[in-house]
Amino acid sequence: MSVDNDISFIIVYDGKFEHMEGVLYYVGGKIHILQADPPALFGGIRSAEIVNMYR
Numbered sequence: 001m002s003v004d005n006d007i008s009f010i011i012v013y014d015g016k017f018e019h020m021e022g023v024l025y026y027v028g029g030k031i032h033i034l035q036a037d038p039p040a041l042f043g044g045i046r047s048a049e050i051v052n053m054y055r
Contacts, residue, residue: 009034 015029 005037006035007038 011032011034012026012029013032015026018025018027
């Protein structure tokens with residue numbers, strides 16, 4: 001459930017960019033929706049295993 005001050009990000013990954021009819025599109029991939037309270041945002045990204053702090 002979303003709270004009024006939450007921040008939402010739609011993260012798309014594992015796809016590729018392709019030119020189609022002169023326009024650049026991002027095709028394929030997976031989608032992850034991350035909602036977090038702004039102070040907890042960084043911890044939310046790490047817990048989603050999208051960002052590895054040591055690479």
